[in-house]
Amino acid sequence: MNKLLRSFKCAIAGIRVLIRDERNAKIHLAASVIVVVTGIVLNITRIEWCFISIAIALVLITEAINTAIEETVNYISKERKPQLGKIKDIAAGAVLIAAFFAVMIAALVFIPYFI
Secondary structure, eight states, X not given: OOHHHHHHHXXXXXXXXXXXXOHHHHHHHXXXXXHHHHHHHHTOOHHHHHHHHHHXXXXXXXXXXXXXXXXXXXXXXXXXXXXXXXXXXXXXXXXXXXXXXXXXXXXXXXXXXXX
């Protein structure tokens, strides 16, 4: 098996672990499905799909990075240390920023269809 195929298998395994083990990833994925179905029902434009897709990707990517950071910090130390807590808080904050941005994009795209 070549290196490229192996790296894809590892990446897919990582996505599976993220979705299987992380509650927030499941929440974000469910919200993404709702947004995609809403977009299909409302027949949003191609440019609106671009914005929605970027927002969804940003949230899922930051959730994956946050989880990787949390897992790394937990592996490094089982003790509660202020510096490690700060690292985890900053990573979680990045997800919150991405989620807020995604909600704003969804509102800008979908609200006009209901007015």
